[in-house]
Amino acid sequence: MRLSKGFIPTVKETPADAVIPSHQLMIRAGMIRALAAGVYTFLPLGHRVMMKVAQIVREEMDAIGGQEFHLPALSPVELWQETGRVEAFGDTLFHLKNRPLVLAPTHEEVICWLAKNHISSYKDMPQIWYQIQTKFRNEPRPRSGVLRGRQFLMKDSYSLDRSMEALDVSYDLHAKAYRKIFARCGLRFFVVGASSGTMGGTGSQEFMMESDAGEDVIALSEDGTYAANVEVATSRVPAVGRVAHTKPVEEIHTPSVRTIDELAQFLKVDEQRLAKSVVYWGGDKPLLVLMAGNDELNESKLLAAIGGNVRPMEAERLMALTGADGGSIGPIGLRGFTILADKRLEGANGLISGANRNDYHLANIDLARDCSIDGYHDLRTVQAGEDAPYGGGKLRVVKGIELGHIFKLGTKYSDALRANFLDENGREAPIVMGSYGIGIERIVACHIEQNHDANGIFWDKTIAPFHVHLVAVTARSKEVVETADALYRELQSAGLEVLYDDRVEISPGVKFKDADLLGMPYQVIVGEKNLANGKIEIKTRKTGERTLVDRTGLVASVSSLLA
RNA sequence: CGGGGCGUGGCGCAGUCCGGCUAGCGCGCUUGGUUUGGGACCAAGAGGCCGGGGGUUCGAAUCCCCCCGCCCCGACCA
Numbered sequence: 001m002r003l004s005k006g007f008i009p010t011v012k013e014t015p016a017d018a019v020i021p022s023h024q025l026m027i028r029a030g031m032i033r034a035l036a037a038g039v040y041t042f043l044p045l046g047h048r049v050m051m052k053v054a055q056i057v058r059e060e061m062d063a064i065g066g067q068e069f070h071l072p073a074l075s076p077v078e079l080w081q082e083t084g085r086v087e088a089f090g091d092t093l094f095h096l097k098n099r100p101l102v103l104a105p106t107h108e109e110v111i112c113w114l115a116k117n118h119i120s121s122y123k124d125m126p127q128i129w130y131q132i133q134t135k136f137r138n139e140p141r142p143r144s145g146v147l148r149g150r151q152f153l154m155k156d157s158y159s160l161d162r163s164m165e166a167l168d169v170s171y172d173l174h175a176k177a178y179r180k181i182f183a184r185c186g187l188r189f190f191v192v193g194a195s196s197g198t199m200g201g202t203g204s205q206e207f208m209m210e211s212d213a214g215e216d217v218i219a220l221s222e223d224g225t226y227a228a229n230v231e232v233a234t235s236r237v238p239a240v241g242r243v244a245h246t247k248p249v250e251e252i253h254t255p256s257v258r259t260i261d262e263l264a265q266f267l268k269v270d271e272q273r274l275a276k277s278v279v280y281w282g283g284d285k286p287l288l289v290l291m292a293g294n295d296e297l298n299e300s301k302l303l304a305a306i307g308g309n310v311r312p313m314e315a316e317r318l319m320a321l322t323g324a325d326g327g328s329i330g331p332i333g334l335r336g337f338t339i340l341a342d343k344r345l346e347g348a349n350g351l352i353s354g355a356n357r358n359d360y361h362l363a364n365i366d367l368a369r370d371c372s373i374d375g376y377h378d379l380r381t382v383q384a385g386e387d388a389p390y391g392g393g394k395l396r397v398v399k400g401i402e403l404g405h406i407f408k409l410g411t412k413y414s415d416a417l418r419a420n421f422l423d424e425n426g427r428e429a430p431i432v433m434g435s436y437g438i439g440i441e442r443i444v445a446c447h448i449e450q451n452h453d454a455n456g457i458f459w460d461k462t463i464a465p466f467h468v469h470l471v472a473v474t475a476r477s478k479e480v481v482e483t484a485d486a487l488y489r490e491l492q493s494a495g496l497e498v499l500y501d502d503r504v505e506i507s508p509g510v511k512f513k514d515a516d517l518l519g520m521p522y523q524v525i526v527g528e529k530n531l532a533n534g535k536i537e538i539k540t541r542k543t544g545e546r547t548l549v550d551r552t553g554l555v556a557s558v559s560s561l562l563a
Numbered sequence: 564c565g566g567g568g569c570g571u572g573g574c575g576c577a578g579u580c581c582g583g584c585u586a587g588c589g590c591g592c593u594u595g596g597u598u599u600g601g602g603a604c605c606a607a608g609a610g611g612c613c614g615g616g617g618g619u620u621c622g623a624a625u626c627c628c629c630c631c632g633c634c635c636c637g638a639c640c641a
Contacts (some may be wrong), residue, residue, distance in 0.1 A: 011589065012602060013575050017634050031568095036632065092640075140564075140639055148640080206641095215640075405641065437641070442601060473600055501597095509601040516601090527600055 001466065002488075003501045003514075008045050010514050020213045022448035023145025025457050029335065029518050032282070038142025038150035046444075048465035050153060053133050053185060053443050056462065057155045060181045064173040066128040066157055071111075073134055075104040079465040083109055083416040092247070103136035108413045108435055111158040115431055116419035119180060122162040124421065125431070126170055132440065134229040145212050146441035153441060159434040167408055167432045167508050171203075174406050174436045178207055182403060185443050186460030188450060189403060192218055193299045195231040204407040207438075208400035209446045218400045219382050222393030231300035234378055235386035235395055237341070240272050240292050243350035247364040249332065252352075254361045259325055260294050263361070267352065275345060275353040275365065277329040279313040282338060283308045285312065286321060289379060290331060290341040290353070290367075295383040296341075305340065322356050330354030330497030331371040332362055338374050341367065346376040401446055404438040451542070457519030466499040467562050469520035471511050471543075473527040475504035481552065484526040490555045491524070496562065516541065522561055524554065 008030040017034070018024040031046030042050060058068065069083045077100045080086045086093060086102075095101035104110065111129060119125065135154045139525045142148050159170035182189045187209060194206040206229060208218055219233035220226065228234070257263045264271040271293035276332040279298045287310070291297055302310050318326060322334065331339050332352035347349070349366035361453070367373055384397040409431035413418065444463070451458045461467060468491055472484035481502075488500045499520060501511050508527075515523050525537040535548040538557060548556045 009573095011574065016569090016575070019635070023606085034633085089641090090639095108641095135641095137640085141635095142639090143635080316565085401640095407641080473599095476599065507599060507601090507603060509599090509603075512601045514602085529600080 003498050003499060004503045006353055006499075007043065007473065008518070009043070010517055012513075014052055018145060020144050020147075020449070021452050022147070022213075022371060022445040023105070025448050025452055025517070026334070026445070029457060031141065032146065034310045036150075038148065040146055040149060040441075048137040048446050049459075049463055050440055052465070053440050053461040054155070056184050057132060057181055057438060057440070060184070061128070061155070062128050063180075064128060064177045066130045068093075069129055069131045071104070071107050071131055071133060073104050074101045075107075075110060076100060077102050077410065079109045079417075082110075083413055085109070089219075089234060090136050092139065093137050105135055105137045106154075106435075106437070107131070107133075107156055108158065108409070108433070109417070111160075111253075112413040112417045112419050112431075115148050115414070115433075116417055117159050119160055119431060120421055122421055122423050124330065125162050126166055126172060126216075127160040127161050128173070129160070129239055130159055130436075144445075146445050147213065152439060155438040155440060157436045159436075161432045161434070162429070163420065164408075164410070164432055167410070167434050171406060171408055171434050172374055175205065178404050178438065180437075181438065182207060182443070185447060186462060187443065187446055190218075190220070190224070190227050190293075192400075193228040193232055194405065195229060195304065197400040200485045204405060206402050207406075207448070209403055210398050211401045211449055212399055212400040213444070213449065214399035216379075216402055217397060219384075219388075219395045219541070221388035221391075221395060225392040225483060230397065233337070233395070234384045234387055234389045235382040237344060237380075237386055240345055240348040240351070241347060243273075244483050246349065246366065246369075249370055249382070250363045250364055251355055252361050252363050253359065255359045257359075263352070264293075267321060267361075267363075269352065272344075273351055275330070275341075275348075275351045275367075275529045276333070277326075277354055278320050279326060279329060279337075280310050281313055282310050286337045288331060288334060288337045288339045290345055291380060292337070292342060292348075295342060295344065296383075297379055301377065301379050301381075302340075303542065305375070305379065306338075320427045322528060323356065324356045324358050327355040328356065328358045328360060330356055330362055330365075331373070332356075339371065340375050340377060340379065341373050341449075342379045343376050344380065368454060399434045401442060401449075402439075403442050403446060404436070406436045407434060409433040409435050412475070452519075453512070456517035457522055459519045461521045461562055464519070465519055466497040466520050466553070467522065468496055468498045469515045469518060469523045470498050470500045470560060471507045471515055471523060471525045472500075473511065473525060476500075477528045477531075479531055480526050480528055483536075485532060486528065487524065487554060491558060494555050496558065522558060524558060 010030050011028050014024050015027045015522055030043055032040045032042055035041050043506055097417055132155045139150050162169055163168045170416055189209050192206050195202045219228055219230055257266050260271055260274050260276055261453040274293050276291045278289045320384055352361050352363045353361045353365055374430040386395050388395050414430040419431045423429050448457050472480055474480055492497045523539040530537055534551050536551055536554045537546055537548055539546045
C-alpha cells in the first residue's frame with residue numbers, strides 16, 4: 001500500500017474523548033473512528049489487524065475440528081422467550097420495533113435450534129460449530145474505546161456432545177486452542193476460574209490480561225499457580241472458632257455505634273467475633289447473611305449459593321419487617337428470614353450480633369446453640385495479602401480485561417428448547433453443550449495496551465497490518481525515490497506486506513513520526529546519505545535498534561527478520 | 564439508572580461567571596515561495612445556523628426552560 005494513495009488518517013494530537021492508550025492510539029493511527037457511543041467504524045488499517053486476528057482464531061478453531069458458520073444477527077424473539085433470556089438480558093438485548101426480532105447478543109439459541117432439527121443421534125456428535133460475527137449488546141455504559149462496545153466482533157463457538165464427559169473433552173480442546181490463539185497474537189495473559197453468570201452452566205474459565213483499564217478483579221497467587229476472578233476466588237483464612245467460656249446470651253447497650261470497627265473498639269473485642277448481618281432479598285424472600293467481622297459479602301457467591309437473583313434490602317423495608325436499622329440486625333429472634341452464614345462462622349461461639357432493636361447487641365452467641373442457620377457457604381470476598389487457597393504464597397488482587405470466556409453449559413439450552421438425541425440405548429437425552437467466546441477487538445486493543453510507547457504502537461509481526469514500513473525519506477532525490485520504488489516491488493515479491501511512505505512534500509520528521517505511530521515491526525528507511533554509501537537503514541520499532549545493510553542484501557535481511 | 568464533566572470550522576481549545584460591535588488561537592487543509600534525517604518557515608486563502616428547540620432582551624456562544632449527544636466514576640456486564 002502506497003501511503004500517498006491510502007486512507008490512513010493519522011492525527012497528531014491525542015483525542016480528548018479517549019482515556020486509555022489503546023483507544024487513543026487506535027484513533028491517532030487511523031484505525032478507527034467513533035460513530036456513536038460504543039459504535040466504531042473500522043478504517044482500512046484497523047480492519048487489516050482485525051482480519052489478521054480473525055485468521056489466527058480461524059486457524060486454531062479449524063485445528064480442533066471446528067466448522068465455520070455464518071449465523072444471522074437477526075433472531076426471532078420467540079426463540080429467546082423460550083430460553084427465558086429476553087428477561088435475563090433485559091435492556092442489554094436490542095429489540096426491533098417493526099418486527100418481532102432481536103439483534104443477537106450471542107448465539108446459543110440459534111445453535112440449539114439447528115441442533116434440535118438436525119442432531120438426532122449420539123453418532124452425530126461431537127460437533128464444534130463456530131463463527132466470527134458481529135454481536136449486538138445494548139451496554140448501559142460503553143467505555144474504553146473498543147473494549148466495551150455496543151457492536152463488536154466475536155468468535156463464538158459451541159460444542160455439542162452426548163455426555164458431560166464428552167463435553168469435558170470439547171472444553172479442553174477449546175482451552176488449548178485459546179492458549180494458542182492468545183500466544184500467537186503476542187499477548188501476555190492468564191487463565192482464571194470464573195463465574196458462569198447469566199449464561200448458566202457448571203463451570204467456566206476466563207482468559208484475562210492484567211490491566212488497570214480492566215473491569216474484572218482477579219486474585220492471583222504470588223507464584224501464579226492460582227488465579228481466579230474475585231467473584232469465585234477463595235483464600236485460606238482461619239475459621240472464627242470457639243472461645244473457652246459458654247456464657248448465656250446477654251443483651252448489651254451499644255448506643256450510637258455504627259460500624260463494625262466502632263463496635264469492636266467500644267466492646268474491646270476482636271472484630272472477627274462480631275457477626276455482621278447483611279440483609280438481602282433472595283428473589284422475594286428476606287435473607288439474612290452473617291459475615292465475620294469486616295469480611296465483605298460477595299454477591300456472586302451469594303447468587304451461586306441460593307440461585308435466582310439477589311439484591312440488597314431497602315432500609316425502609318428492613319425497618320418495616322424488623323423494627324430495627326441495618327446496624328442492629330442479628331440472627332436471634334428474627335422471624336421470616338432465611339439465615340445464611342459464611343463458612344468462617346461455622347461452629348463459632350462467643351459472637352456478638354445485632355439484637356434486632358436499635359442500639360442493642362447480643363453477646364455470647366453460639367450459632368449452633370442459639371440460632372437456626374439455614375446453611376453455611378463460602379460467601380466472603382477475598383482480600384489482597386491473604387494466603388492463596390492451595391499454597392503458592394499470598395494473593396495479589398489486580399484488575400483484568402476479559403479476552404475470552406469458556407463455559408460448560410450442560411443442558412440448560414437443550415432442555416429449554418427440547419434439543420434431544422437418542423443415545424446408544426435408544427433413550428432420549430438432551431444434547432450437552434459448551435459455549436466459548438473471544439472478543440476480536442479486545443485482542444487488538446489489549447495488544448496495543450501491552451505494546452506501545454509514547455510515540456505509538458509496536459505490532460507483533462503476527463497481527464501487524466503490514467510487515468514493513470518503507471520510508472522514502474525525501475522525494476527530492478531521484479536515487480532515493482527510484483531505490484524505494486524498487487524495494488517496494490522487491491519486498492512484495494518476497495511475500496511481505498509493505499506500507500510504503502512515498503509521499504512527496506512531506507517532511508522527513510512527519511514520516512518518521514507516522515512510522516513510529518503506526519507501529520509496523522520493521523521500518524526500512526531509504527535516505528540520501530546512507531544510499532550514497534550503498535546502505536539502507538532497518539529500524540526495529542519495538543527496540544528502536546537501527547542497522548545499516550547493503551542495498552543488495554536488504555530484502556534478504558528483512559525477510560530473515562520476519563521469518 | 565445515580566453522580567460529575569463537556570458540546571464553539573476536520574482535530575485540540577479560548578471566549579460563557581459579568582449579554583454588546585467583524586467569534587478568536589494552535590494544528591490540519593488550499594495556493595505561491597523557501598526548506599529537506601525526527602511532527603520546517605514566510606505569505607495569501609478557504610472553512611462556523613457557537614449541539615437542537617423554545618424563551619428573556621434593543622441585542623444571546625454568553626442568561627432561563629426543555630431536549631439531544633459525548634466522556635469519566637458508580638450501578639450493570641455472557
